[in-house]
Amino acid sequence: MTESNKETFMDKKLSRRRMLKMTGAGAAGVAIGASGLGGVLKAFGVPDFLEDDTSVENKVNFYGKHQSGIATEVQTHVYFASLSVLVKSKAELQELFKMWTPMAVSLMNGKPIGETKNSYVPPVDTGEAIGVDAKNLSITFGVGPSLFKNKSLGLSHLKPKELNDLPHFPKDQLEEAYTGGDLCIQACADDPQVAFHAVRNLVRAASGKVSIKWTQAGFNSIPVNKEGKRETPRNLFAFKDGTENPRSEKAMNDVVWVQKGESKPWMTNGSYLVVRRIQMHLETWDRTSLQAQEDTFGRYRHNGAPYGKENEFDAVDEDRKDENGNYVLPETSHVFLARQVKARIMRRAFSYSSGVIDHTGAYDAGLLFISFQKNPQQFTDIQNALGRLDKMNEYITHRGSGVFACFPGIKKGSYIGEALFNA
């Protein structure tokens, strides 16, 4: 028996009776009820407070002015979860976010949510990420419009007026199975299992307090060039996706981060997340000429440059006309249309590929479109500009939707959403 095994057995002996009392389990190894889990975990292994461990490799910081997973350089994987709230009071909801805070720090430190010290209860952490480093895990928490309609929580007076379900857009075919949610957790990492593990453990620790409404896993394939520099990933239409995005601090403040006075005070330094599960009809796209594909975006496929320009990051000039007086960018192109309104957004999307649709054999694949903006209206303005004109409409169908107010960043000693609960 190794030292570590010995330790486990020692612990068992010492605390077995206490465990059985605690869990109400009549015999060793008996499963405990769902609702008792959070308490057991917290009592036996989850710390109350944790700091970012900056010695960890591939580590994103939890604490800061803004939440992680928004300005964070996009990772290769996401596991996005939309949750329903089961708690019946504001105090319980507050407790939930307090409990989640050190867990999220621990996960982002590449550690389990807590140490399992005893074999007679379920492991504190589900364990599938043991031995894998932090993988740049980021965890972003948000609250949806329905949370504020929930009377027993008494939060309705704190709903920002801009936080509403998105309007119905002409070609939407939203499915209940991918729409809405009281809370969201966006876990992004450079490993699918690490992202999944984060959501699974947060939800599990909150069993009886939240339930899953829908989830979607997604990925980005990030090319690295000869100089070792990351390039813009391509979506499943093979076009570079994410080129035109706010990046400077000024642009982020203009577009993404809620400034003082722009929303409810508890949202200052936060941002609004819009998620759309957009099916891409790959079979139709794949029968379309390269010319028509490029006309769809107004960009070249091979290097992502805008029509009439040479390089991916050359400025788009949507007003430019050729010698015949025609716009250089096709007037039905996605980029031309997206630029007909002033609003801007920060896109942080992932591809998904979830098998095939049962009755048709078509790929259930597309874009898990995620954008951040200081007001969901920015998204709505652009989506309306794309409207019925966007040539891309022939090739896509919006199947899911959500909008969430993502809290500002968390200060050490504080907890996720504190400003909301103290408002």
Added chain:
Amino acid sequence: MTESNKETFMDKKLSRRRMLKMTGAGAAGVAIGASGLGGVLKAFGVPDFLEDDTSVENKVNFYGKHQSGIATEVQTHVYFASLSVLVKSKAELQELFKMWTPMAVSLMNGKPIGETKNSYVPPVDTGEAIGVDAKNLSITFGVGPSLFKNKSLGLSHLKPKELNDLPHFPKDQLEEAYTGGDLCIQACADDPQVAFHAVRNLVRAASGKVSIKWTQAGFNSIPVNKEGKRETPRNLFAFKDGTENPRSEKAMNDVVWVQKGESKPWMTNGSYLVVRRIQMHLETWDRTSLQAQEDTFGRYRHNGAPYGKENEFDAVDEDRKDENGNYVLPETSHVFLARQVKARIMRRAFSYSSGVIDHTGAYDAGLLFISFQKNPQQFTDIQNALGRLDKMNEYITHRGSGVFACFPGIKKGSYIGEALFNA
């Protein structure tokens, strides 16, 4: 305009008329019909023969004694596709595999299936893997029992007697949506988009000749230790999965590779693939004590060592008893039971996590179990040994199934499945 853009426009001018004739498209950019696609691709950009480019980074070889993706060190992602055959003759099926051969080589070289030289037809390659290296892509082709029952193909006399749908096992809850198939393509890579891209392009080039029956994406999170060595990945129950597997050449010949005279001659050096889509009931598992979890396998969670041993790779001794005469390995444990029969298999599994099951909110997650063996009976013997006794049955449900005869490796100048067509 850059040099490369100029080239594209030159090409367009030169061959536009030829294109329009070829595709029957009346106007530039008009989509062409599904059935015409393969021919167009082949005529304009797919080579007839290609060699492994050993100068490419992260490259698995296509040609060899055995197909890739079997003995190949397991990658982090799989996209598994089961296909139905639409062709009506052996000659057409043979043409299909001939067409796929150089495409598979090109993909495994980290290249598109062919060069797109003209904008007035659909791109030869769908392009989403441009700029990403080979990512250790392996592509494994197999044929299912139903292919030999298809009268128009005239292959029935070539069916190996061991190639049959698996028998119904007591606790099976197989769904048609994840079961069977005439052909399979297993694409594995260290990138989800590269794996998906491979299947998408092979299937697209074969449009009108095959259709997709079902697909499943999967992943492995492979820990790397301090010495930079890869460790055994953990499944979603957090246990190291793949520890006990044939590895030596002798073991591979005994367990995995069909030897001369052991099956139909066309299968010599090939192997049989069994795939099972096994849902893992994570919610139930996560309420189970660590002790009971470890008893389920007869191995320790933290390091994967078998009960009574110290290290992951220590030999399992299923006959050993303790001082009271009880087996050290629980008699209902997965490992104990799997060892009650002589048969062995090589497991090469991936986890999957495909959202939640609509009406219950339970994770649609589990193991895309894939095993290779020289005879599917080896799998059946073990599955029968697990039978109704396996403690793990409480936590899993088999939802999908397939069995495929994977051809031997391909010699340069030959093509996938040649031995079958020449038999």
